[in-house]
Amino acid sequence: GESVGLHLPTLSVQEGDNSIINCAYSNSASDYFIWYKQESGKGPQFIIDIRSNMDKRQGQRVTVLLNKTVKHLSLQIAATQPGDSAVYFCAEYTFGNEKLTFGTGTRLTIIP
Amino acid sequence: NAGVMQNPRHLVRRRGQEARLRCSPMKGHSHVYWYRQLPEEGLKFMVYLQKENIIDESGMPKERFSAEFPKEGPSILRIQQVVRGDSAAYFCASSPRVPGQSYEQYFGPGTRLTVT
Numbered sequence: 001g002e003s004v005g006l007h008l009p010t011l012s013v014q015e016g017d018n019s020i021i022n023c024a025y026s027n028s029a030s031d032y033f034i035w036y037k038q039e040s041g042k043g044p045q046f047i048i049d050i051r052s053n054m055d056k057r058q059g060q061r062v063t064v065l066l067n068k069t070v071k072h073l074s075l076q077i078a079a080t081q082p083g084d085s086a087v088y089f090c091a092e093y094t095f096g097n098e099k100l101t102f103g104t105g106t107r108l109t110i111i112p
Numbered sequence: 113n114a115g116v117m118q119n120p121r122h123l124v125r126r127r128g129q130e131a132r133l134r135c136s137p138m139k140g141h142s143h144v145y146w147y148r149q150l151p152e153e154g155l156k157f158m159v160y161l162q163k164e165n166i167i168d169e170s171g172m173p174k175e176r177f178s179a180e181f182p183k184e185g186p187s188i189l190r191i192q193q194v195v196r197g198d199s200a201a202y203f204c205a206s207s208p209r210v211p212g213q214s215y216e217q218y219f220g221p222g223t224r225l226t227v228t
Contacts, residue, residue, distance in 0.1 A: 032215050043116075043203050043219035044155065089154055093215040098168055099145065100205075100217060102154035 012109045019080050021106045023073040023090035030092040034100070035064060035075045039086045047075070047088075077108075085110045114139065116206050116220035117186075124226045125194045133189040133223045137206030144187045145217055146179060149201040158202075161187060194227045201225075 013019040025033070031052050036044035050057045050064045050073075057064050063076040073090055087107050091100045117136040125131050137144050142163050147155040157171040161181040172179065176194075181187040191198055201224050205217035 034215075041221075043205075043221050045219070046216070095215070098160050099157040099171070100147075100155070100215075101157070102147075104154050105152075 009104070010107045010109070012111055013080050014111050015082060016079055019077045019084070019108060021075045021077075021088050021090075021108065023075075023103055025071050025073060025090070025092055025103075027092055027094065027101070028068070028071065029094055031095050032093040033064070033066060033073050034091045034093065035062075036089045036091060036102075037086045038089065038105070044089060080108075080110050082110050082112065084108060116204055116218055118202075118204050118220035118223050120223060121221060122224045122226070124228060126228050127195055128193050131191040131194050131198070131225055131227075133191075133202050133204075133225070135187040135189070135204030135206075135220060137187070137204075138208075138218055141206035141208050141218075143207040143209040144181050145205040145207070146187075146189050147203045147205065149203060149222070151200075155203060158189075191225075194225075196227045199225055199227045 032049050034049040035047040037047050038044045048059045048062050048064050050066050055066055061078045065074045077084055085108060087105045089102050089105045091102045093100055116138055119134050123131055135144060144161045146158040148158055149155045159172050159179045160168040161179060163181055164183050176192045178190045189202060201222045203222045204220045207217045
């Protein structure tokens with residue numbers, strides 16, 4: 001079946017540095033790709049999304065890049081802060097399918 | 113505007129007992145989704161409901177699991193005769209669902225079910 005997968009299970013980054021979290025997907029019919037942040041003991045929190053007809057989208061300190069040729073998605077977090085420590089999930093959504101399909105997750109740890 | 117509410121936040125059940133998980137969607141949202149998350153894994157879709165209707169239950173185990181979203185009151189995920197493998201975090205999400213325009217799902221804090 002369709003899946004969304006991540007390259008790295010863990011990532012440690014020095015505070016203040018930029019971090020890049022990667023995600024591979026297999027469903028070329030996806031309409032949206034979304035990044036969620038999940039802190040310990042909490043539900044997923046929306047960070048940023050990108051529609052499938054776009055290549056790049058920027059938010060506050062975050063940028064999502066979409067490469068449809070190689071079916072790759074990345075989340076860049078600029079100037080990481082201790083509060084960025086969490087597990088990050090990519091997910092895809094297809095209209096008509098209605099459900100979010102999540103990847104396994106990458107645990108981001110910020111080193112002070 | 114209160115977010116999605118789930119209760120209880122933690123639930124401990126012995127094998128063979130029933131577990132009832134409740135979800136109150138955001139005000140004005142009439143679409144509810146349930147997801148299950150095993151430790152160190154991503155969320156897996158279980159069921160999608162509108163008021164009084166099950167729209168998609170393709171992720172629900174065939175036995176012991178059921179869900180409802182009545183006209184009044186919260187959505188309920190019921191697990192009968194729980195087994196240790198049911199131990200997981202169960203998340204509810206709600207959506208205003210504008211057909212063909214909106215996918216946004218807002219997640220609750222989850223219910224952590226532990227089966228002993």
